[in-house]
Amino acid sequence: MVFERNFLLAAFAVAVLVPLVVQGEYAMHIGVLIMFSVMLATSFNLIVGYVGELPLGHTAFLGIGAYVAALLSSTFGLAFHWTLICAAVIAAIFGLFIGAITLRLRGPFFVIVTLCFAEVLRLIANNWIDLTNGPMGISGIPKPDWAMSGDVLQQKVSFYYVGIGLAAITLYLSYRFVYSNIGRAAIAVRENRFVAQSVGIWPFYFGLVTFVLAAAISGVAGGYYAYYVSFVGPEVFGFSFMISMLIMVLAGGKGTLVGPVVGAVLVVLLEEFLRDFKDLRFSIFGLVVVAVVLFLPQGLMGFITKRHEAYKVRQARDA
Amino acid sequence: MLEVENLSKRFGGLAAVSDVSFGVKRGEIVSLIGPNGAGKTTCLNLITGFYKPTAGRVTYDGKDITGWAPYAIAQGGLIRTFQKTNVLKGLTVFGNVLTARHRHGNTSLLRAFFPGGAQRQRERELRDEAAEIVDKVGLRARMNTEADSLSCGELRLLEVAIAISAGPTVLMLDEPAAGLNTEEAQQLGATLKTLVGNMVDALLLVEHNMALVMDVSHRIVVLNFGRKLAEGLPEEIRSNPQVVEAYLGKPAA
Amino acid sequence: MDLFLQLLANGLVIGTFYALSALGLTLVFGLMRIVNFAHGELYVIGGLLGWSLTDQLGLNFFLALAIVVFALAVIGYLIDRFMMSRVRGQGEEPTILLTIGLSIFITNTALLIVGTAPLKVVSPFANKPLFLGPVVLTQSRLMLVVICIAIILGAHLLIQKTSIGRAMRATFQDAMAAQLAGIRTAHIYGFTFALGAALAGAAGMLLGSIYVAQATIGGLVSLKAFVVVILGGMGSFAGAIAGGLILGVAEALWGGYVATGYVDAIGFALVIVMLLLRPYGLFGKHNERA
Numbered sequence: 018m019v020f021e022r023n024f025l026l027a028a029f030a031v032a033v034l035v036p037l038v039v040q041g042e043y044a045m046h047i048g049v050l051i052m053f054s055v056m057l058a059t060s061f062n063l064i065v066g067y068v069g070e071l072p073l074g075h076t077a078f079l080g081i082g083a084y085v086a087a088l089l090s091s092t093f094g095l096a097f098h099w100t101l102i103c104a105a106v107i108a109a110i111f112g113l114f115i116g117a118i119t120l121r122l123r124g125p126f127f128v129i130v131t132l133c134f135a136e137v138l139r140l141i142a143n144n145w146i147d148l149t150n151g152p153m154g155i156s157g158i159p160k161p162d163w164a165m166s167g168d169v170l171q172q173k174v175s176f177y178y179v180g181i182g183l184a185a186i187t188l189y190l191s192y193r194f195v196y197s198n199i200g201r202a203a204i205a206v207r208e209n210r211f212v213a214q215s216v217g218i219w220p221f222y223f224g225l226v227t228f229v230l231a232a233a234i235s236g237v238a239g240g241y242y243a244y245y246v247s248f249v250g251p252e253v254f255g256f257s258f259m260i261s262m263l264i265m266v267l268a269g270g271k272g273t274l275v276g277p278v279v280g281a282v283l284v285v286l287l288e289e290f291l292r293d294f295k296d297l298r299f300s301i302f303g304l305v306v307v308a309v310v311l312f313l314p315q316g317l318m319g320f321i322t323k324r325h326e327a328y329k330v331r332q333a334r335d336a
Numbered sequence: 337m338l339e340v341e342n343l344s345k346r347f348g349g350l351a352a353v354s355d356v357s358f359g360v361k362r363g364e365i366v367s368l369i370g371p372n373g374a375g376k377t378t379c380l381n382l383i384t385g386f387y388k389p390t391a392g393r394v395t396y397d398g399k400d401i402t403g404w405a406p407y408a409i410a411q412g413g414l415i416r417t418f419q420k421t422n423v424l425k426g427l428t429v430f431g432n433v434l435t436a437r438h439r440h441g442n443t444s445l446l447r448a449f450f451p452g453g454a455q456r457q458r459e460r461e462l463r464d465e466a467a468e469i470v471d472k473v474g475l476r477a478r479m480n481t482e483a484d485s486l487s488c489g490e491l492r493l494l495e496v497a498i499a500i501s502a503g504p505t506v507l508m509l510d511e512p513a514a515g516l517n518t519e520e521a522q523q524l525g526a527t528l529k530t531l532v533g534n535m536v537d538a539l540l541l542v543e544h545n546m547a548l549v550m551d552v553s554h555r556i557v558v559l560n561f562g563r564k565l566a567e568g569l570p571e572e573i574r575s576n577p578q579v580v581e582a583y584l585g586k587p588a589a
Numbered sequence: 590m591d592l593f594l595q596l597l598a599n600g601l602v603i604g605t606f607y608a609l610s611a612l613g614l615t616l617v618f619g620l621m622r623i624v625n626f627a628h629g630e631l632y633v634i635g636g637l638l639g640w641s642l643t644d645q646l647g648l649n650f651f652l653a654l655a656i657v658v659f660a661l662a663v664i665g666y667l668i669d670r671f672m673m674s675r676v677r678g679q680g681e682e683p684t685i686l687l688t689i690g691l692s693i694f695i696t697n698t699a700l701l702i703v704g705t706a707p708l709k710v711v712s713p714f715a716n717k718p719l720f721l722g723p724v725v726l727t728q729s730r731l732m733l734v735v736i737c738i739a740i741i742l743g744a745h746l747l748i749q750k751t752s753i754g755r756a757m758r759a760t761f762q763d764a765m766a767a768q769l770a771g772i773r774t775a776h777i778y779g780f781t782f783a784l785g786a787a788l789a790g791a792a793g794m795l796l797g798s799i800y801v802a803q804a805t806i807g808g809l810v811s812l813k814a815f816v817v818v819i820l821g822g823m824g825s826f827a828g829a830i831a832g833g834l835i836l837g838v839a840e841a842l843w844g845g846y847v848a849t850g851y852v853d854a855i856g857f858a859l860v861i862v863m864l865l866l867r868p869y870g871l872f873g874k875h876n877e878r879a
Contacts (some may be wrong), residue, residue, distance in 0.1 A: 040366045056848075071682065071686070073689070088775075100512070118861065118864075118865065121865075122864060124624075124681040124682070125618075125624035125681060125685060126625070126819070126864060128685060129624075129812075129819065129860070130691075130860065132812065133812070133857035133860055133861060134857075134861070136812060136853070136854070136857055137857050137858070139852050140850075140851060140853055140854045142852060143850075144502060144850040148612060171640060190449055193448055193449050193450075193451070194445075194448055194449065197448035197451075197459075198438060198441030198442050198443060198448070198459070198462070199442075199443060199444070200449050201395060201431075201434065201435045201438065202435070202438050202443075204422055204424075204427070204435065204673075205435045205436075205438070207424055208424035208425060208427060208801055209422055209423070209424050209425070210416075211386075211405075211418060211422055211424060212424055212436075212498065212817065214386075214405075214406040214407045214410065215384065215406065215410055215415060215416050215418070215422075215499070215502075216410055216415065216435075216436040216438060216439070216498065216499070216502035217407050217410035217411040217415075217438060217439040218407055218410075218439075218499070219407040219408075220407070220561050221403070226445060227385070227553060230445075256808060260693055263686075263689065267686065270706075274724075278760055282796070297701060297834075298695035298697075299693060299696075299699075300693075300694055300697040300698045300701065302694075302697075303690050303692070303693030303694025303696075303697060303698075304690070304694050305690070306685055306686060306689060306690025306693060307672065307690035307691060307694070307739045309690075310676065310686045310687050310690065311672065311685050311687070312674055314683070328430040328434075328466070328467050328470075328479055328480065328814070
């Protein structure tokens, strides 16, 4: 708990200070991708790590957020913060609906049905041309006000700092959630449904609350991404985002808050490092997943952090 | 305060429990005994909502709770343990007990995100209460040990701690003495007696250890083949020929 | 009416193909409780291998099919030996993750080798149309349906009637008891996974001869196979056949009468409705595990 808080605060400080040391458009571009990935991985981890089910269709919420932001900003000219709030709310509503259906299922059934929902949404994005412009996608998403001024570098720096802000909010909410009475209930369900029920915890409800929170965060991440690349197509529902999320969370360590952050940084850097070998990159990712499951089931941070709280017996009281 | 009326449960063609009635009054320790397969654990599962009864009624404090979901029954203060030891394996002893205090803590999402002073205070209290319970069952030294690495006896204690932590009105223990030696069982008996009227209003015990049952029970209900065979004070049960027969078989004529 | 019969016939033909594509998946799940997310990728390997043997090397179709079946069996056995056996008894999650990792690896490696181009397995059957009353079918499809049925029957007999099939069923009912009875259970697990992979590979090659073999279709194949298996009930042969036919006919009718755009969504919609109404599928057995 304390370790995670300190680690996250330190990471925040480093992230804020980085532009003072490292400069250049490319570095800022990487920074933006990292912030986006941190949000995505944190959201995915809420379900994988704290509900204990694997939502292989989690890109559904990313895609919904991206499309909502794209449509509202390009059609209605809504401002950045409003579209992002709408993206969160609409993704959360979808999360409520999809979660209410899928959380009655366990294990492989949960995996497959969440995947089905993402596929259905992808097909809709592909075929409902009046709304989504089909496979062509929506391009020319207007830049937010704060990214209008200055040269390209300054705009990227603005995006980077907004990204830090969003990622920080994401992690703050997740931190509060995980270490609250509600988060503990979700963990209890993950560890043992029977015990959880026997002490008065309603498994479905806490699964759903977590699911909706994760969906909303994904929606925000999707909206942020849509603004940054100023284009949204059906592939936001696709599998490549899913693969990245999966690796970030597994390699970093599911069920910890720090793990996905570390995973996100590593995966983004690795992706850039392997940029010239685009397909080989994903081959390697496949092997990484296998290797992590076989040799490092708790992920990198699983070894280092303890997600559970310790109770320190107060010396003063005993003395 | 807990009344079971004509409770029945069939699994396919098999009648696991048929037409069982008994009650638990405030301040009482009632034991449910019977040979293996007599339907004791099934009874417990029916009372706590883990199984839905085929027929019959369970009332608690005058409310009909038949067929409620397990979590809802537990929220009413009917807390049970499991025959096969069930704890939250990946958490520490303290984490287990703290988690089990769930229904005494905040369940508002907004307050979880933006805890005010009162909320933080409540959280501190929860932690202190949990630590106190760990202390009370004698696991203080193991406070921050993962549940995975506890011994069998310690796991039993932790299970009781979890149940107590949930704040039961009626506590139901499923074979708490299984795997304990005589001395440990005696210790458990002593603890159980102090529990009633102190931390819980009544206790329902499913148990095989006769010494323990005779020692602590105010009343005993005997099941055999899913039916109620007898009910009475410990002395009555001890000398009841039907009960002796159920346990030892018919004496040779 | 004629249109309806034609669509129905098309649906039944495609449904048979779906049933074969899903057979390996349902077998591995039913016996081993492993949900193989790399199933579609094994199908892809079968198709691509079939293409290289028949088209590139000019081998006879049936000889190539035998090689494909054997090669996939070996791959399946190795996957079980070196990956699945290490997480045996740890529940579903690691096997799901392992097979997802494997599917990512296979798809992208296949992309590196053959690219995205659709490739065709050389078919020994003519594409001649056959007129059966008002219904038109091509000869190659009809022959393929026959082969599919033969393979499904063969697999069924293998599991129900042979000694290795009995050993398989014994192992999955009670591994400990089977081991005590002298069955080499590690071998049996490997063999079962090999059989599942071989069935996937055979399906990939056979269907590659009338559709195409392509590196990127694995995900869709897996999803459709899941749909089939869930519709029929996980782990049941009869269920896979029923699920395949239901999906095939539903898609054909929807495509013929309503719209072609959302054909792929039909299966997913069916699955979502099905799992809400009957969580264990039409033919699945209800397994309560506490």
